[in-house]
Amino acid sequence: DTGVSQDPRHKITKRGQNVTFRCDPISEHNRLYWYRQTLGQGPEFLTYFQNEAQLEKSRLLSDRFSAERPKGSFSTLEIQRTEQGDSAMYLCASSLVGTEQFFGPGTRLTVL
């Protein structure tokens, strides 16, 4: 296993369109996290899964955002009706319980 992977790496979309990102964690990791990072800032927490259960969501995760991890393996993050303020780097990380988090390369979203 080569680590956490994310797809796509870059996404350009027009305002109002829906986008979906995928994260494949390290295979034995049961925890999966989504973060968002805007330019010049540190990442901010969006949501986290333990296995297939979504255990915590940030207030940043408006009703336009939805995340799933249906089989406790890969996860998807969907943004509906994108806005220019959604432009950011979306980072995924995974971990075992009580261990450090390993980050993916991120998906950079640009909303025109």
Added chain:
Amino acid sequence: KNEVEQSPQNLTAQEGEFITINCSYSVGISALHWLQQHPGGGIVSLFMLSSGKKKHGRLIATINIQEKHSSLHITASHPRDSAVYICAVLMDTGRRALTFGSGTRLQVQP
């Protein structure tokens, strides 16, 4: 006020210099992470610590739980150390996600 504060925000050093980046936090924590982020976005975990000191190569991380402060030191800095260094904490509230500082941008000049 942010729960995790880093200083300095930007740092320029000459190759070979000893570098210190500071992190202060205002909440109870169970662990603190130091992360490195290169241009293009990839984040690499450098250290996870809850007490004392850890060393890996030219990197040293220390934490003082009573003072709610951590430092990341780089000895014999090199241009390849140029990156953004981010401090992140795992709060002791049971929350499992990290809370991040805004990062320190380090530029090491040859």
